[in-house]
Amino acid sequence: MSVSKEAKHAFDAAPWTGKTKRYDIVKEGSIAVALVAIMAIFLSLFLGSPDDTPLTFKGWAISNPDNFYATAVQELSGSSGTATYGAPYNKAADGLNVGPLWLQKWAGVTRPIDTVNEFVIAPLSTQVLSTDIASALATWKSAADSQKHDWAVAYDDAITKAEGKISTVPAGAYGPVPVLAQGLTDMAKGGALDAALLSQGGFFQTDNTKQILFFGDGAYLDEAGTTANLQGGTWGMMNETGRYPGQAWLWLYSFWYQIPPFNNENSKPIGTNADAYIMVIMGIMSLGLILIPVIPGVRSLPMRIPIHRGIWRQYYDENGIKRRKK
């Protein structure tokens, strides 16, 4: 017998008046909680959880002092990733866009960061300094902005030409920059920079933005991420350190970073703005998940692909209901 759509809808919506069976919802819930608790306790006892020690500036400056030093110079010259980022940290760039939508730029600079002063000068100023560093700091502070910029850029360029090998950089008009960079490197090696970056602005601090961004400007964090197989190009977003499962539920988000044009930074406009495009795509797909019941085609698939015959096999068999052609 064929029924109209309206009658079928009314039938699906009406309280069930057919055959029923006993159902103890409280007992079911209690057993489920106990079962899940046993599973979680078992997994916790035998597998534990990931806890790789966080990186420190001390570790960075000791293991790769040239890279730390060069990064400090980049912070002074304004060429670091943070200094050239754009919103929400500064206005150095327009940021990413999706077509005519410049959402990053429009959201504005809400978390201003001055890499010269907040990453280098202010931390150094918190220390009891040797005479040469104190003198270099005084020279820097009293110089004109254009002079500071010229010194730092000249030294930054020279380091780049020397491929990051600080000891081979030829002498030049770098002003106090080499001494400041060495001073910050020594400060980091002693372990004082981690706290100095965090404590700017007061006694109670819970914002690690400066530390995280400074870390990201150098090679130390990036290399650690590569070693731990956490890079975006290798599904890193859903990975976890060690052999632990990560955020596997982010697989679809990670997926886009594996395919063109999203994985090609030179592909315009999508590859160069991959982060923004993928965020928009995932936003639309999330909305799509919520709205599946009203999306033609997607909402009909369960009726066309008979997985439900397996789910309700007993009901269909008992009532002799054959599959209807859709």
Next chain:
Amino acid sequence: MSEMWTAKLRNKWQKNLPIEKLLPDDQPAYVASWIYVFGVLTLSALAMIIASGIVLAFEGPAWYHTSDVGKFMNSLHFWSVQLFFVFMVIHLWGKYWMAAWRGNRFRTWATGAIAFVASIATAFTGYLVQTNFDSQWISFEAKDGFNSVGIGAFFTVTNLGQMLLLHVAFLPLILGVITVIHVLMVRRRGVVPPIDAEPTPGSGA
């Protein structure tokens, strides 16, 4: 009396969700598949997450680095989250293939899907407050996505304090409320009848 808001709310509640529906002692005979257990398993894992999370909240985000008990509680929280997502994804796929939104159950589906999205956000902030290398890495990498669409202007993944408060207060509250609404809707509407079931004597209806 019937004009009172309180009386109206009580009458509507009693009409739509009487205690027999909220705490039933029977259910349709067609509810006879293992796929049905994944809803209650998801809720059970959520209960474990909340319980272990409350203990962790009392001791702070760095406790588990230095305490064996803390390490165990952190592991319990971690694995409960993993189980929660496994159960929820199976539950979600099951409901999709049942076309469980049929019969005025759109809002039941929608609240479930919103709960899934809210769970991802809550778990994500959890990964940011582990105070270990993962937190450093994830916060540095994730900031670009949020910044690129302007969300980073107010949702600062590198700000441990903000992420911690969102993780232990705001997001669980949102997720909890959506979950309660979802469960109440399931109880109100009942479990969706089988596809192809018809209002005929042969269908058992």
